Amino acid sequence: MLTQSNPDPLASYREDLALRKDEGRLRSCKRVEPISALDGESMRVEVDGQSAINFSSNDYLGLTRDERLREAAIEAIRQYGTGSTASRLVCGTNALTQSLEASVAAFKHAEAALVFNSGYQANVSILQAILEAGDWVFCDKLNHASLMDGCLLSGARWSRYRHLDLQHLEERLKTAPTQARKWIVTDSVFSMDGDYPDLAALVEIAERHGALVMVDEAHATGLYGATRNSGLVEQFGLSDRITLQMGTFSKALGGAGAYVAGSRLMVDTLTNKARGFIYSTAQPPAVIGTALKAVEVVQQDPGPKQRLWENVACFERLAKEAGLASRLSLPLQSAIVPVLIGDDRKTLQVSQTLLDAGYFAQGIRPPTVPPGTARLRIALSAAHTQPQLHGLVGALTRILN
Ligand SMILES: Cc1ncc(COP(=O)(O)O)c(C=O)c1O
Structure with missing residues (x-):
């Protein structure tokens, strides 16, 4: 309802969203759907309709479908x-x-x-x-x-x-x-x-x-x-x-x-x-x-944890062989791999290019991370297969170079 003292009480919300859009910081939820049966290949998903391997999930041990x-x-x-x-x-x-x-x-x-x-x-x-x-x-x-x-x-x-x-x-x-x-x-x-x-x-x-x-x-x-x-x-x-x-x-x-x-x-x-x-x-x-x-x-059950750390080691080895060691600040201390890009819009572009190549790693922008440190956040899981890790490192190498 419009009042005399404040003709458009919603204006600041509109302006805030417009500013976020201008700055490349607007957020919205992507639709991420598993596309295999519960017992199938768990990390293959559809991201807004695009098929990809999910490297954004915190399901480090693959237990969500256990x-x-x-x-x-x-x-x-x-x-x-x-x-x-x-x-x-x-x-x-x-x-x-x-x-x-x-x-x-x-x-x-x-x-x-x-x-x-x-x-x-x-x-x-x-x-x-x-x-x-x-x-x-x-x-x-x-x-x-x-x-x-x-x-x-x-x-x-x-x-x-x-x-x-x-x-x-x-x-x-x-x-x-x-x-x-x-x-x-x-x-x-x-x-x-x-x-x-x-x-x-x-x-x-x-x-x-x-x-x-x-x-x-x-x-x-x-x-x-x-x-x-x-x-x-x-x-x-x-x-x-x-x-x-x-x-x-x-x-x-x-x-x-x-x-x-x-x-x-x-x-x-x-x-x-x-x-x-x-x-x-x-x-x-x-x-x-x-x-x-x-x-x-x-x-x-030590199995999932063992598979996760094997995957972390495998990713690290492949990334080193591909010359990405300094780019990815290897060695890793966890299953989380930040790929620093810096600029917010560029981060979204890199994330989209990676998605087009079949790998989903969400772009993380301020205020979740400090200004100027926007990044892709890759999360490795026990549920990833080694061919999926090979594929990811290949795509990253092409895109980051
Ligand atoms: C370090 C840390 N603490 C707390 C939380 C919040 O946990 P939850 O997602 O269960 O709300 C998160 C992430 O979501 C986190 O990364």
Whole structure:
């Protein structure tokens, strides 16, 4: 409705979208459809009607189609129905949810765990709950948006250090009053860069300065660790020195939702203060059943993880032979391969050219990444075949040269 004081209250939305379009930053969803039966070639998809091999998915272990997870989801529906009916504290906690939380606590070698509906919701809610006025929070500059949003909403004093630069972190820590409570918050594997900090050194610095640590293992859960495959915290042997380990079921674990693991004190605090936990309907049983099975599968079946790291090694070898080592910042530290392009529009063009060649790697632009660092983000999976990796490297070599 038009009013006299503001003749077009929608104008700024229109202008904002027009500006984004001009800058090559307009976002819209592509339709991505699997085109083989559930048991078939899982990474072949149609992207807005174009057939391609999917290198954009975070299904690192190929578990989204795993028979064991699918059966667990169906069994949960059979037993509990389709919805959870209320928030966790009202009547949305059943035996399946309690088993999942117990199993995550054991997986992460923690006293207790709490499940959230998504990683985004978990991070925002956790940080809002644990950070109080007068606290200081120190973040890697490239932390995931959900961690940044949680810090912003918390009202705590927020300080950012250069990506992976632990010396800079220590300088920042020295600027905080000694008596202030300090938290250091970092991704373990960075979602757009595929690298990770020296967590052991980070924890030493934290302990020297009396700071608590929260780590986001969204892109590490199921992929690192010699015994349980629970993430980088396990790989670094730091389970009992990190106050909060957060992670998701939505990536390597092939489902949806998130967890946080820590002491009983911290989990009770979050149960009482994390608004996204308190004020949202619990996840449907199928999602909980899938996550419970996935946590079991990644601990008991080494096959998918082995295939993933073989694929990472194969991609790396092929890329080196093709002369792409410096272009792709090899060696890789994870299954994420950023291909830095810089310019936003050019990134979209390169992504489209690659799609025309039959390979789908999404172009990532600001604000997801800093201005001037637009890139293709290639994600490797256990479900890729070696001929698909050969094909991708061949296409990349032609396009990037
Ligand atoms: C590091 C990191 N944390 C949290 C999230 C959010 O998790 P979810 O997709 O489950 O909301 C993501 C990605 O989606 C992520 O990359």
